[in-house]
Amino acid sequence: MAVVIESSVWEPNPGVYIFIFLASLFSILVFPYACSSSGGGSSGKAPSLFDHGSSPTASSLRFQRNFLLIYSLASVMEGLWSVFGEFELAYYGFSREQMMFSLCVGFAASLCVGSLFGVLSDLIGPKKVCILFCILHLFLGWWKRITDHPSILLARICLSLAASIFSFSFETWMVVQHEEQGHRQDMLSETFWLISFFESASLIGSQVLSNWLIGDNLEKNMASHSTAAIFLAMVGLVCLLRGWTQTPQKVALKEYRASFSAYIFGDKRIWLLAWAQACLHFSITVFWILWAPTIVADGREVHLGLIYPCFMGSRMLGSTVFPWLNSGLSSLRTEDCLVYAFIMLGLVLSVTAYDYQEIGVLTTLFCIFHAGLGVVLPSLARLRTMYVPNALRGGMISLSQAPANAAILLFLVQGKYYYNIGNSTIIAFAALGLFTAAGCMHVLKRWGKQPYHNWHKL
DSSP states (O other): OOOOOOOOEEOOOHHHHHHHHHHHHHHHHHHHHHHHHTTOSOTTSOOOTTOOSSOOOHHHHHHHHHHHHHHHHHHHHHHHHHHHHHHHHHHTTOOHHHHHHHHHHHHHHIIIIIHHHHHHHHHHOHHHHHHHHHHHHHHHHHHHHHOSSOOHHHHHHHHHHHHHHHTTHHHHHHHHHHHHTTOOTHHHHHHHHHHHHHHHHHHHHHHHHHHHHHTTOHHHHTTHHHHHHHHHHHHHHHHHHTSOOOOOOOOOHHHHHHHHIIIIITOHHHHHHHHHHHHHHHHHHHHHHHHHHHHTTTSOEEOHHHHHHHHHHHHHHHHHHHHHHSSSSSOOOHHHHHHHHHHHHHHHHHHHHHSOOOHHHHHHHHHHHHHHHHHHHHHHHHHHHHHSOGGGHHHHHHHHTHHHHHHHHHHIIIIIISOOSOHHHHHHHHHHHHHHHHHHHHHHHHHSOSSOOOOOOO
């Protein structure tokens, strides 16, 4: 008698999507009423969906919504290539070694060139660097449309440089414009968590868009995502060029170097903040490189495309928790929240590195990881506003990513290219970095300013 082995395909329970959606919606809708009942809301006015605190002006809301629209377009552009990238390379017949080599070249470009874009942003203005972001995506989309066999290295370099710009330029531009237009400072904290929320939603939308563009005819529709990227990049350029007028930058390089040395290199608190940012950047990148191999390690077939929205949805849910922690409803300072969040993220990666888990448990742990990111990312942005002068913000963010990119490049070459380091070791180093970031936030609280002080101008 023959033995029949049934193959099972693991998929997340559809109820997970419903739970994440309802939990996020509940957090958003209930929060304004909680503020009102605790005395934080405005009297005589029913709270609205994003009215978290005193009533914002019409110009402030218009500024916030216009920025979130532009940022969402940029997030979709980033998501199109990240969701579709490895599948496209496999379609064109690139081997695993070629993919890994291109990934190493991309991180080398981020390390050597991308780290300087933040300084360039501070010198010429963040809006021009945001325009460069759209130009890179526009160039890559057109080049893939007119080339039958695109160069994997050129594509990876363009995408890595665009990702480096995306990590700091839009936030810096928003903060600078916010100050120049004289909007309330408490609106920034709301915008920070909305940035994380809308970015996650846009990444889910980019996955849906990619699947819709490809459809059932792979060969016919293979280049359709390049057309979509071209369209989005052109729309983004129009929005940027017709958007807010940027005050001309008049900072000389010598003056900038002196200010950077005094306010960034000379402030130990910013060193702590920069190390925490570097550790977070390293752990996020390690996660996205290794999460799929970790999930499928037991040999079972898994629909990874159905797990990805769970991660992004969890991050959206975590983003909605941020205003609860930073609105006066909680007695915790931002640094306290970051200490607990970094410890939680480190524990999640520690369990992943040293203890084999079933796919469902791993997926749950990874969802917790992204929920924590939803709290950490806007919290770090808030601390940057408190400690980093706006004129130096872009350089501080991009240069803080340089050690993380160097470590990622080292682990890629030794671990994924030469197989000298195992995946669990790489994840363990990421967990260790997160624990040190928690320690930095604890020290930052002891060295921090009481009461908080926001930088405006040098």
